[in-house]
Amino acid sequence: MLQGIYDYLLMGSLFSIWIVVLINMVLVNSGFISYIKHNKDEKKARVINNPPFVSILVPAHNEAKVIGKTVQSLLSLNYENDRYEIIVVNDNSSDNSAEVLQKIKERNPDRNLIIINTDNVTGGKGKSNALNIGFEQSKGSLIAIYDADNTPERQALYELVYAIQKDNKAGAVIGKFRCRNKNKNLLTRFINLEGIYFQWMAQAGRWQLLKLCTIPGTNFIIRRSILESIGGWDTKAITEDTEISFRIYMMGYHIRFCPYSASWEQEPENIAVWLKQRNRWVKGNYYVLVKNFRYLFNSKAGPVRFDLFYFLSVYVFFLTGAVVSDLIFILSVGGFIETHIMGYSLLIWFMAYVIFILSVLISTSTERGELNASNFGIIIIMYFTYCKLWTFIAVIGFIGFIRDMILKRETKWYKTERFD
Structure with missing residues (x-):
């Protein structure tokens, strides 16, 4: 009787x-189609007439190691200096973040650089709260967000503004983020491939197929009117980017994918930091799933229902399946239980493994220099x-x-450790 249960x-x-x-x-096939289309149009001229004023918000908590490089890259953006501010x-x-920022401000007295220093009363309550503080002081009709460890390419902001201006139904536009320390060690190479x-799978694929994207937390732009309508960021959300994405869609807007805009960010360089960061992401995504679960059965929710089903599939079905199958495999190899379909299950598992390898390989082909023998070996063991x-x-999450x-528990800053 028990043997049959294990098989089931x-x-x-x-x-x-x-x-x-x-x-x-x-999604991978759709993402590759999107890549081909964007690759053909990449060299076409994209001109902005009468550039709108943009407020760039950078939330930072103990970021002295990276904040200087980030602000310098933002000051060097290819966008008219008097048409954007950095907050x-x-x-x-x-740490000494305040001193680092003050020195940059003194070196650039003619630039719209605003520094807001909070204490443990007004701040220290998470990224969402910091963004809300910055938003209150902003004056742009468009709001761009960059994390404190980001160095956007010079055209990054320009491309985001162009994309949102030409699409009235776009509540927000997202760009790409790339791993700038990808060659540091094996972990960063994994993260690079994952990104x-x-x-090109989840973002470009969903955009191509359903006109659906999720804000990644950095290198994106959003309309001020939307933030005012929804009351800013949800301070209870750890993954504020995913949470606000759902609210934008429920307002009737979509979020557009723009691969021409890219920002390079520093990723965790050791397992301890990675575990802490991903634990925050997982907990935040469960919060979003629970908060918006009711929309799964709401026909008016449109493509958002796909995202909810996908979250449910990954964080419930896939996770449960992975844990159960691994446990049964270990117990079977150890001789504690016996199954009658282990051979068939191994064949099905191997097929999934091959598809995983092909999917990641297809994705790496979309980024120059990433489809190589070294990355192929990394994918094999990934x-x-x-x-x-x-x-x-x-x-654990x-x-x-x-x-x-x-x-x-109250939401606090979940600080990702930075590296020199």
């Missing part, structure tokens, strides 16, 4: 995994290492999310 559990777990595999197959919210920092895969780490952190809900 194994088949059920593989079915759950394949739901996500099949969805990703469709850095130095939020309750205990490419995510953007499934057994990096992806298994994600399974572990997803479980779910437990943490439940604990936070029960204890009603």
